[in-house]
Amino acid sequence: MYDDIVELAKRRGFFWPSFSIYGGFAGFYDYGPLGVLLKDNIIRTWKESYMEDGAIFLDSPNITPEPVFRASGHLARFSDLAAECEKCKSKFKFESVLAFNKQDIIPANLEEAKKIASDTYLKCPVCGSRITNIYDFNLMYKVSGDYYLRPETAQGIFVNFKLLFNYNRGKLPMIVGQAGKGFRNEISPRQSLIRLREFNQCEIEVFLDPENLEFKSLYDYKKIKIKPNTGEELDITVKEAFERGLISSQAFAYFVLKTQNILENIGIESSKLRFRQHDPDERAHYASDSWDAEGLIDNEWFEIVGIANRTDFDLNNHQSSSGETMTTKIEEREFIPYVIEPSYGIDRILLTLMAQSLETRDGKNVLKIPYPVAPYHFAVFPLMKKENLKEKAEYIYENMKKQDKYIVYDEAGTIGKRYARQDEIGTPYCITVDYQTLEDNTVTVRSRDTAEQKRIKIEELLDLDFINSYIYKK
């Protein structure tokens, strides 16, 4: 299934490896014409859903000065001292070499590590030779000068907290979102969109009063697999999971539930989704608790959303580093807000959506994605390449575009072939002008999912209500 998607994606213009005429570049992918539309629709679904909860948004730079990541802990935690055995070429984290050699010292920087290696005979855990080659491996991309490409969009929001909070007139809870690029110099990028070096993130930072970790009330929604780090796996609603004490706060549970809801709207069904809590040693340095939403592709689970309790970790660090106050007051109580962060990996969501939505009918691909996220909503065809049919079809195409831009026109090949083309890219409806159209001004509207058609009057087609009822089901 995964291979089928990668093939389809390249052939039909969803996504493909970047820079291929120069031999390619591991960890980088381009979105093609249909991928751009699909990605934008996914992001829009995310954005509009959070706007319902009063979210505000930010767009901050990719290139970020070093002090930001010094404060956030990324400089320390996203870079590792590494060691290579020059004899057997094995590579290790420096700390694991120290542990193997029963050394308790923890070097603060590269200089100290090099000193340890020259003062002490450190044996290679694999071949036993002396290890001398110590270097810094940084997961963050450094650009010239003391600047880095951000490994997450979140810090842009934290460093803007005061301005954003002022904009929000000092009110908590405050929800801030940012859709943008993140960069990580992955050691081994794999599986196309799963592990990229430059990736699309939609991050949400929810700022809350730590004494009142509540948000809107929980509601009943579909059951889903819930896998806390105690080892059990339950099939219950998120609301039930909270009521059983599996999720630490009401607000955290709300955003888990919201994530389930957003993913459903994007087209990832709850039956192919689970929430898994991180083990304590698996968490990011900034998180006191984390749950991943994982999507199923080919019987394998992949993280597509990470929801972390970042507490006041980031604001606190930026307050100490910058000297700017990040506190607020409720009555006499002064505090730094707590943060819950649902972070959506858009590339992985897009891949999961496509993999989970691809079906075959009579040996032909049908991409059954929700209508509103489909790259095109409608395709318009003349039954045949005849002037009178073409003229009518072009009229419909031009006039429907006044209501909905996500429309494509096609007259090449047989009618069956054109239906198949659209099925494969998920277009919900095909509108065909035939001979009857010339007589009574009706066209056929053919559904992607059932292949059945209905006759509709052209004037009905050109009404906004038609799009609302057919695509948005309003």
Add this chain to the structure above:
RNA sequence: GCGAUUGUGGUGUAGCCUGGUAUCACAGUGGCUUCCCAAGCCACUAACCCGGGUCCAAAUCCCGGCAAUCGCACCA
């Protein structure tokens, strides 16, 4: 990053062992047919990952690079 395997038009492939004109299908373009679920016919477009070596001659053999797949490691 290590190891194994692989790299041929837009896609999927044959050819590679045994060096000599690169196969087929799909897709695409133009035309014929005049058409409701990938019909047919004709014509066309279009590829040996990159670099080096061996050889009269390299898609084919050898070396290096890049990339992909899988396993290990990594994934904060």
